[in-house]
Structures are given as C-alpha cells and as structure tokens.
Amino acid sequence: MTSSPSPHHFTALENETWSRLFERQHHSRLHQIHPMFNQGLKALQISEHCVPDLDTVNARLMNLTGxxxxxxxxxxxxxxxxxxLKNGEFPIGNFIRDPANLAYTPEPDVFHDLYGHLPFLANTDYANFMRAFGEVASPFIHQPEICRQFERLFWFALEFSLIKTPEGIRVLGAGLASSTAETRFALSNEPKVHTFNLEKIRTLEFRIDEFQKQIFLIEQLSDLYQCLDAFKKGIQ
Ligand SMILES: [Fe+2]
Known part of the structure; x- marks a missing residue:
C-alpha cells in the first residue's frame, strides 16, 4: 500500500463542488441506482452539505461492516x-475534481470513492464480497496477466454493472452511481448489454477515458456474490 497522505483540508470552493455534484445525482440516486446505495448513504449520513469527515463516516461504516x-x-x-480490500480498507482519493468540468475526473476523486463506493460497503453482504474479492485476488498480484483478469472483473462487475430488480433495471456499479451522465448512457439503448458472463469479462479489455460501450447485466445479487470460486477456477 502506498503511504496514506494526510487528510486534505477541503476549501469552501471544494466543498461547493461536492454539493453541486451531490445535487446533480438527485434523480439517479432516487430512481436509477440499486436501493442499497441510498440505504448506505443514509446509514453513513453522507449528505450534500460538504465533503464528509472521513473519520466520522468510518466510525459508522466500521460499526456496520468493519x-x-x-x-x-x-x-x-x-x-x-x-x-x-482484503484488509477491509477502501482507497479514497484526497482531492476533488475541477469545478469547471464536473462530469470528469482524471483519477478517482473523493466524490467517486466516498460517494460512489462507501454506501455500497455499508451493506454486510456486499462488504463481505468485497473482502473476499481481495482475498481471492491478492495471491495473484505479482502475476500481471492474472491480476489483469481480476481488474476486469472489478471493472465490469463493481464499477459499471447493471442489475435486475423488481422495479426494473438499476445501476449497481459505483462508477455509474457517481456519474449521472454515465448512468443515463448506461441505461440508454447505446451500450451493448451482456448477460453476466465471467469468461467474457475475463478477456474483455476496457477503456477508462470514455463511457463504457459494453456493460454486464447481473440477474441477482447472489450471482455476483457467488462468482469468485468460478472465476478463480477459470484463471488462464
Ligand atoms: Fe471506483
């Protein structure tokens, strides 16, 4: 792990950027994202007011899922x-994107990481899966080809996936949950939507600098939570 930098003191302008981003997600938060996301936001008391104090959020999150x-x-x-991930830690970028271009961040920032990922990690089953993901992937971190397969699984299953719910298709990926524009794109007719297929994911390259044109639709959460054994067995 890289050494953890000191907490960044977010300025008034940076806190305003957080508020504007939070407000932009209003519709998607209510209508387009899996309900566990909103439940997590509420449980962690993440709100539009300012960049949350990470220690305060962590106290709530650790109490819920560790x-x-x-x-x-x-x-x-x-x-x-x-x-x-194996150790129950999730990286949070200690900066926020340029307010002149709210829809884009060159690297994962505090809005993507804290707003997009942590609410899901307040769900016990999801957090257990994330920890298991780290446990299964960690032994392969010095084998680049295999490590890349796990990167693709993370990308297509946990950053940019969709899921069926009784209310319709919803966003499950945190990369989508933190981007209203990409959520709109993902739920339009434009991307090619595949059924959740581990062997296709294993070899499918992705680009980080454009909207995802290939997306996987997960039938039910248990399909995600139970995928690691099969993924590991199929390592090429
Ligand atoms: Fe992410």
Whole structure:
C-alpha cells in the first residue's frame, strides 16, 4: 500500500463542488441506482452539505461492516488495491475534481470513492464480497496477466454493472452511481448489454477515458456474490 497522505483540508470552493455534484445525482440516486446505495448513504449520513469527515463516516461504516475508507493520492495500483480490500480498507482519493468540468475526473476523486463506493460497503453482504474479492485476488498480484483478469472483473462487475430488480433495471456499479451522465448512457439503448458472463469479462479489455460501450447485466445479487470460486477456477 502506498503511504496514506494526510487528510486534505477541503476549501469552501471544494466543498461547493461536492454539493453541486451531490445535487446533480438527485434523480439517479432516487430512481436509477440499486436501493442499497441510498440505504448506505443514509446509514453513513453522507449528505450534500460538504465533503464528509472521513473519520466520522468510518466510525459508522466500521460499526456496520468493519470496512473503512483510507485517504490515498489518486489511482491505487491493483497490487495494493486488492490487498487493501482484503484488509477491509477502501482507497479514497484526497482531492476533488475541477469545478469547471464536473462530469470528469482524471483519477478517482473523493466524490467517486466516498460517494460512489462507501454506501455500497455499508451493506454486510456486499462488504463481505468485497473482502473476499481481495482475498481471492491478492495471491495473484505479482502475476500481471492474472491480476489483469481480476481488474476486469472489478471493472465490469463493481464499477459499471447493471442489475435486475423488481422495479426494473438499476445501476449497481459505483462508477455509474457517481456519474449521472454515465448512468443515463448506461441505461440508454447505446451500450451493448451482456448477460453476466465471467469468461467474457475475463478477456474483455476496457477503456477508462470514455463511457463504457459494453456493460454486464447481473440477474441477482447472489450471482455476483457467488462468482469468485468460478472465476478463480477459470484463471488462464
Ligand atoms: Fe471506483
């Protein structure tokens, strides 16, 4: 793990950026994202007012599932990322994007990480799965080809996935949950939507600099939570 930087003091302008981003997600939060996300936001008391105090959020999160957010400088390399997941830690970028371009951040920032990921991690089953993901992936962090397969699984299952619910198709991926524009795109007719298929995910390359044109639709949460054994058995 890279050394954890000191907590960043967010300025008034940066807190305003948080508020504007939070407000932009209003419709998607209520109508387009899996309900566990809103439940997690409420449980962690993450609100529009300002960038939340991470220690306060962590006290609530650890009480619920044992997970905690840890400040990092930006994108966390897979080698340290998977070990962090195993240890119940989730990296939180200690900066917020440029207010001149709210829809884009070059690296995961506090809005993507804290707003997008931590609410899901307030759910016990989801958090247990995330920890198991880290446990299964960590032994392979020095084998780049295999590590890449786990990166693809994380990307397509936990950042940009959709899921069926009784109310209709909803966003499950945190990358979508933290981007109203990409949520709209993901739920439109534009991307190619595949059934959740581990062997397709294993070899499918992705780009981080454009909306995802290939998305996986998970039938039910148990399909996600039970996928690790099969994924590990199929390692190529
Ligand atoms: Fe993410």
């Amino acid at each position: 997970y905690k957010g840890v400040w990092v400088k930006g994108h966390e390399e897979p080698k340290s990322f998977f070990v962090m």
